[in-house]
Amino acid sequence: MKLTFGSVEENVVTREEFPLAQAQEVLKDEVIAVLGYGVQGPGQALNLKDNGFNVIVGQRKDSKTWDKAVADGWVPGETLFELEEACEKGTILQFLLSDAGQIALWPTVKKHLSPGKALYFSHGFGVTYKEKTGIIPPADVDVILVAPKGSGTSLRRMFVEGRGLNSSFAIYQDATGRARERVIALGIGVGSGYLFETDFYKEVTSDLTGERGTLMGAIQGIFAAQYEVLRANGHSPSEAFNETVEELTQSLMPLVAENGMDWMYANCSTTAQRGALDWWKPFRDATKPVFESLYESVKTGQEAQKSIDSNSKSDYRAKLEEELKELRESEMWQAGATVRQLRPENNG
Numbered sequence: 306m307k308l309t310f311g312s313v314e315e316n317v318v319t320r321e322e323f324p325l326a327q328a329q330e331v332l333k334d335e336v337i338a339v340l341g342y343g344v345q346g347p348g349q350a351l352n353l354k355d356n357g358f359n360v361i362v363g364q365r366k367d368s369k370t371w372d373k374a375v376a377d378g379w380v381p382g383e384t385l386f387e388l389e390e391a392c393e394k395g396t397i398l399q400f401l402l403s404d405a406g407q408i409a410l411w412p413t414v415k416k417h418l419s420p421g422k423a424l425y426f427s428h429g430f431g432v433t434y435k436e437k438t439g440i441i442p443p444a445d446v447d448v449i450l451v452a453p454k455g456s457g458t459s460l461r462r463m464f465v466e467g468r469g470l471n472s473s474f475a476i477y478q479d480a481t482g483r484a485r486e487r488v489i490a491l492g493i494g495v496g497s498g499y500l501f502e503t504d505f506y507k508e509v510t511s512d513l514t515g516e517r518g519t520l521m522g523a524i525q526g527i528f529a530a531q532y533e534v535l536r537a538n539g540h541s542p543s544e545a546f547n548e549t550v551e552e553l554t555q556s557l558m559p560l561v562a563e564n565g566m567d568w569m570y571a572n573c574s575t576t577a578q579r580g581a582l583d584w585w586k587p588f589r590d591a592t593k594p595v596f597e598s599l600y601e602s603v604k605t606g607q608e609a610q611k612s613i614d615s616n617s618k619s620d621y622r623a624k625l626e627e628e629l630k631e632l633r634e635s636e637m638w639q640a641g642a643t644v645r646q647l648r649p650e651n652n653g
């Protein structure tokens with residue numbers, strides 16, 4: 306259906322318009338092979354299975370994630386296979402390796418993309434940056450995308466709670482004339498709430514910007530800046546952490562999520578409102594040039610290149626873990642660990 310966002314009309318598919326029974330009907334003859342069992346793999350595969358679809362998992366044997374798949378109930382030789390075997394068996398190949406990992410597996414996937422199969426992504430990365438990835442799908446398969454707008458962990462949690470996480474969907478190539486019904490059925494199947502239509506390029510450029518920006522990179526940056534200023538002015542770690550992170554995540558962001566920023570403001574003191582209304586624009590103006598250079602770096606493919614280069618190294622996981630450890634061990638997040646212990650659910 307058409308929904309108006311601000312003053313712009315967009316195409317959104319709802320579970321009411323396209324119920325699960327219809328999705329099951331559309332995909333009744335398909336074998337959905339979920340390739341990769343990292344973060345999105347488990348969420349999507351388990352939701353599909355619980356929604357009654359015919360789904361198998363492909364994963365490297367002798368890996369921790371193979372063991373995780375077994376622990377999650379996938380049965381080797383029945384519903385869990387080596388990657389190549391899953392590629393062969395699947396009629397829909399859900400390419401859920403890491404974006405860099407997809408480059409290495411592409412020749413194998415391509416080999417098994419016989420006419421009429423569908424190649425499914427959860428990110429526009431591989432085909433948008435095809436000069437870098439070499440992922441150029443054959444012309445006689447459907448190429449589709451469902452990108453849940455959140456972690457695979459949330460996708461699964463929200464499904465189990467009977468909710469649903471919103472996803473973007475897109476069609477890059479419709480070879481069979483069935484790409485649209487296939488992609489929507491899959492979107493419903495993996496546990497999406499609403500499905501927002503986009504294209505591969507828009508999905509990848511907005512997603513790379515968002516995660517580097519306000520969703521992850523910018524938010525950590527702005528937390529760190531404020532925390533450092535408070536500490537430099539003699540505030541204790543707990544005071545600095547509470548005024549930077551804890552109050553935001555525990556009290557104020559839930560209000561923003563519920564009813565918007567103005568409503569959160571309206572539920573704070575008029576003192577806070579006065580100051581926050583004055584200060585949001587200087588913060589916007591100070592950070593906008595950074596967002597502009599970020600978007601430029603995404604648009605030129607620099608961000609994609611960096612991520613391919615670093616995540617293709619054999620020790621990329623250990624390197625990432627090392628940097629995450631640095632974050633975890635920073636005073637701000639150490640203070641956070643102590644503050645979190647004080648929450649009723651964590652303190653015995």
Ligand SMILES: NC(=O)C1=CN([C@@H]2O[C@H](COP(=O)(O)OP(=O)(O)OC[C@H]3O[C@@H](n4cnc5c(N)ncnc54)[C@H](O)[C@@H]3O)[C@@H](O)[C@H]2O)C=CC1
Nearest residue numbers: 341342343344345370401402403404406409427428456457
């Ligand atoms: N993590 C998330 O929640 C989200 C991920 N996505 C997209 O979904 C896709 C999958 O992402 P994640 O689940 O984060 O992936 P991930 O980084 O967790 O990796 C998934 C799997 O790829 C396997 N793998 C990596 N390199 C490999 C190689 N060279 N050969 C064989 N297997 C290899 C790993 O063993 C792992 O099981 C990506 O396109 C990502 O951008 C989209 C939305 C959110």
Ligand SMILES: CC(=O)[C@](C)(O)C(=O)O
Nearest residue numbers: 453454455456457512516
């Ligand atoms: C969770 C999500 O949608 C991200 C942040 O874009 C990602 O994990 O790539």
Ligand SMILES: [Mg+2]
Nearest residue numbers: 453454455512
């Ligand atoms: Mg995303």
Ligand SMILES: [Mg+2]
Nearest residue numbers: 428512513516
């Ligand atoms: Mg992303």
